[in-house]
Amino acid sequence: PYDVLVVGGGPASASAAIYAARKGIRTGIVAERFGGQVNDTAGIENFISVKRTEGPKFAANLEEHVKDYDIDVMNLQRATGLERKQDFVEIELENGASLKGKSVVLSTGARWRKIGVPGEDEFRNKGVAYCPHCDGPLFEGKDVSVIGGGNSGVEAAIDLAGIVNHVTVLEFSSELKADSVLQERLHSLPNVTVLTNAKTTEITGEDNVNGLTYIDRETETEQHIELEGVFVQIGLLPNTDWLGDSVERNKFGEIVVDRHGATNVPGVFAAGDCTDDPNKQIIISMGSGANTALNAFDYLIRN
Ligand code: FAD
Secondary structure, eight states: OEEEEEEOOSHHHHHHHHHHHTTTOOEEEEESSTTGGGGGOSEEOOBTTBOOEEHHHHHHHHHHHHHTSSEEEEESOOEEEEEEOSSSEEEEETTSOEEEEEEEEEOOOEEEOOOOOTTTTTTBTTTEESOHHHHGGGGTTSEEEEEOOSHHHHHHHHHHHTTSSEEEEEOSSSSOOSOHHHHHHHHTOTTEEEEOSEEEEEEEESSSEEEEEEEETTTTEEEEEEOSEEEEOSOEEESOGGGTTSSOBOTTSOBOOOTTSBOSSTTEEEOGGGBSOSOOOHHHHHHHHHHHHHHHHHHHHHO
16 A cells, blocks of 8 residues: 555645655555646736746646656546545545555545636636635726625625725625625625625626626616626535545535544545635645645554
């Protein structure tokens, strides 16, 4: 078996694998698609010490750094199950094979839930955005909307209101779902409009986003707003369904970890966007990947 078997190939996984390999222990990475979410990212401006880079370049750098070490990279392999055996943890793969690890780091990441309307894919990174921490500053002084009135949507709107000219929040149901303290904060801001009963039907544009069409479900009329950015905030889905009940997950499906990145299963650790860590960013996933690898090493020398 591997000493540390990392499941996933994003920033958290790369960091966990490099930290493990630097201990001189047998390390493997099994990934469905090496690079993870950064493959789909345009500009990255908040990876501290690198002023600006592009997602695909960042992903290539991750891979190059991993290849600098004695790490077995098994790319294009999907994990479908986990089982704790007597002396090791078994990871089953879609192709029918299985891999063994004395310890395992789960870092299968997450994906943004899409609204699935025309224009969403076409204008991705051309006005359609999902991460306010990442892309908010690109819309300085512009008019934007936030789709989704839950906690993440309302937090995003409050955050964006400090940067952009105006924010329109569109909520499908008849009221916002966010905590009341967030709603109060939102309503206190002068440059935010809240639309409830608003069903977004299309994101419009030519080269870039120029507006959004929605149906006012109360009056059943179609409305159009002119704006330059649309932040979709209807949920971040962790890639953890494949774990079933083998590892404890919270109601959002996120893997529950402690300060050491340990899960409820001995020898199984988790890092990055697939965990219940509230903040999902590259630099944070890398920190947690490093943290879990060091704690997995500690687990190995004690067991
Ligand atoms: P991920 O990057 O999601 O990687 C998960 C990995 O696991 C992938 O390799 C995937 O193929 C693999 N995997 C999934 N399921 C399985 C399975 N069953 N078996 C095997 N492998 C599996 N963050 C920033 O800090 N700055 C930014 O500017 C920024 N911009 C972003 C823009 C966009 C459009 C998006 C989508 C995200 C952005 N983020 C940004 C967030 C950042 O990309 C994530 O926080 C970060 O990639 C999380 O890393 P991770 O390793 O935890 O997971």
